[in-house]
Structure formats: C-alpha cells, structure tokens
Amino acid sequence: MHKLLEKIEKLAVEAGKATLEVYESDDFDVQHKGDDSPLTRADLAAHKIIMAGLTELTPDIPVLSEESADIDYSVRSTWDKYWLVDPLDGTKEFIKRNGEFTINIALIDAGKAILSAVYVPVTDVGYSAAEGIGAFKTEQGGKKAIQVKRPASEVPVVVGSRSHLSPDVQTYLNKLGEHSLVSMGSSLKFCLVAEGAADLYPRLGLTSEWDTAAAQCIVEQAGGAVVGxxxxxxxxxxxxxxxxxxxxxxxxxxxxxxxPS
Known part of the structure; x- marks a missing residue:
C-alpha cells in the first residue's frame, strides 16, 4: 500500500506539470461539454497521462475519469475495485488563473475510497492518504502527517465554494450562526478541513463522484468525516x-x- 501510494503521488505530480504548461501559456482555448461545464487542453493532457499511468501500473483495475465517464452502470456495477479520477478539478478556477485547481486520483474498493492523491500544481503541494496508513501533506519542507482540528474553533471556520455558493448554503450558514467564511475552489476545500485549517465544508449543491472521492479519503484518514x-x-x-x-x-x-441550532 505504501509503494502504491507513492506511485500515485508521483503520477498526480506528473499530470500536474502538464496542466501548468497550459496554465502558464499566453492563451488557451476553452470548450464546453454537454452539461456546459468548461474543458481545456489541460484537462485532456492530465487525463491522458493519468490513464496511461494507471493502465501501466494496475492493468487489471478499470478506470473511470471525468473525461471518459460514459461507461454504463451495467458495466460499472460489476467493478469491485476501480480508479476514480478527476484529471483537473476546478477548471473554472484554472480559467480564472487563481491557482485553485487540483489533480485527483482515488482507488475505490467496495464503494469506498481507500487510497488517493490530490495535487495542487501551482503551489506544488500534495495531499495523499491510504486506509490504515493515514493522511499526509507534502510541500517543500517534506511530507508530514495531517489531522483534522478537534475541538472545532469557537467561531467555526467554514470553507465554501468560490464558484458555487448556493442559496441553500447561505440558508445553512444563517442557521449555523457566527462563523468565519473562507472561499476556495476545487477539492482544496476538503484538504483545508483535513489539515485542520477549516472546521466545516457544507456542500449543498450538485457534485459528481470524481469531484469528491480522492479528497474524501484524505479527510477520513485524517480523522474527519464526509457524510450525506x-x-x-x-x-x-x-x-x-x-x-x-x-x-x-x-x-x-x-x-x-x-x-445547527
């Protein structure tokens, strides 16, 4: 499990470097998919690298990626174990050039994310986790274990979506009472909770499974929870x-x- 985690961390970094080449270019085209969500060359470059890397690493384990998600449930339902990938989470933040986008790779076993990596290309920061091993943050100073914050702050630090703060979240925050709100894009919101920098991330809006799996593993292995x-x-x-x-x-x-009362 340790060796597999290390290889997935490296694969996420490799994909992240490919996205930076596009991010740092003078200009890049933005297309739109059927659901009107944006798509760039960076999404596709990261997808290609991750698909090739996972196929070589674990040829017997299928892969479901946001950019190749048209696999019927009659097929998917036969999978006990598979990779779930978001090659570039936070494409809207990528387009805005605010740096808040991530590479996400998760291994799912019997419906649960048991190993994952989340990489932040712009800051060269990585988060990773594996069941029974723990959760980690990797930056210039090295790799360290991370844990959620307990007890929560007296005035809770709430992290919310920079692009998708819904009316339902506003209603929830009114009920929560006094709090400090930090706006953040992509799966970084989960990671802030995992490392104890935030207490809560309420997501009362639509997301897809590839948006959450890798980061959920990190939060759970850091001692936190991701619940419906x-x-x-x-x-x-x-x-x-x-x-x-x-x-x-x-x-x-x-x-x-x-x-909340």
Missing amino acids: MDGQPLLYNTKDSLLNPYFMVYGDNSKDWLN
Whole structure:
C-alpha cells in the first residue's frame, strides 16, 4: 500500500506539470461539454497521462475519469475495485488563473475510497492518504502527517465554494450562526478541513463522484468525516447516476453540523 501510494503521488505530480504548461501559456482555448461545464487542453493532457499511468501500473483495475465517464452502470456495477479520477478539478478556477485547481486520483474498493492523491500544481503541494496508513501533506519542507482540528474553533471556520455558493448554503450558514467564511475552489476545500485549517465544508449543491472521492479519503484518514445529510459516508458506484447527494465535510464529530441550532 505504501509503494502504491507513492506511485500515485508521483503520477498526480506528473499530470500536474502538464496542466501548468497550459496554465502558464499566453492563451488557451476553452470548450464546453454537454452539461456546459468548461474543458481545456489541460484537462485532456492530465487525463491522458493519468490513464496511461494507471493502465501501466494496475492493468487489471478499470478506470473511470471525468473525461471518459460514459461507461454504463451495467458495466460499472460489476467493478469491485476501480480508479476514480478527476484529471483537473476546478477548471473554472484554472480559467480564472487563481491557482485553485487540483489533480485527483482515488482507488475505490467496495464503494469506498481507500487510497488517493490530490495535487495542487501551482503551489506544488500534495495531499495523499491510504486506509490504515493515514493522511499526509507534502510541500517543500517534506511530507508530514495531517489531522483534522478537534475541538472545532469557537467561531467555526467554514470553507465554501468560490464558484458555487448556493442559496441553500447561505440558508445553512444563517442557521449555523457566527462563523468565519473562507472561499476556495476545487477539492482544496476538503484538504483545508483535513489539515485542520477549516472546521466545516457544507456542500449543498450538485457534485459528481470524481469531484469528491480522492479528497474524501484524505479527510477520513485524517480523522474527519464526509457524510450525506442522512449522516452516512458518501459511497461510490452504487447507482446509475454519478451525482453525489448534498454532503458535509467536518473534523469535530462531537458537534451536530447537520442540524445547527
């Protein structure tokens, strides 16, 4: 498991370097997919590198990527184990050039993310985790274990989407009461909770399974939780749709974040 984690970390970095070549270019074209979400050459470059790397590393394990997601559930439902990939999470942030985009690779086993890597190309920061091993942050100073914050701050630090702060989240925050809000793009929101820099990430809006799997593994192995509004952990590849339910990401499980007073 340690060796596999290291290889996935390196693969995420390799894909991240490819996205930077596009990011730092003078200009790049932006296309739009069927759901009107943006797509750039960087998304496709990272997808190609990750697909090739995973196929070479684990040829017997199938891969589901955002950029090749048209695999029928009748096929997917037979998978006990598979890779779930978002080659570039935060394409809108990429286009805005604010640096808040990530590379995400997760290994799913029986519906649960058990190993993952999240890489931030612009800052050269990586997050990774594996079941039974823990969660880690890698930056210039080296690799260190990370944990969620317990107890939560007296005034909770809430991280919210820079591009998707929905009316439902606003209503939730009103109920939560006094808090400090940090806006952030991509799966970095999960990572802030995992490393104890934020207490809560409420996502009351649509996401896809590839948006959350890698970062969920990191949060859970750091001691936190990623749960639907029923209080149960998000699971993967359990239904035809690849959309997630609304969910909460938090560190301190002594608080009832699902039902703020």
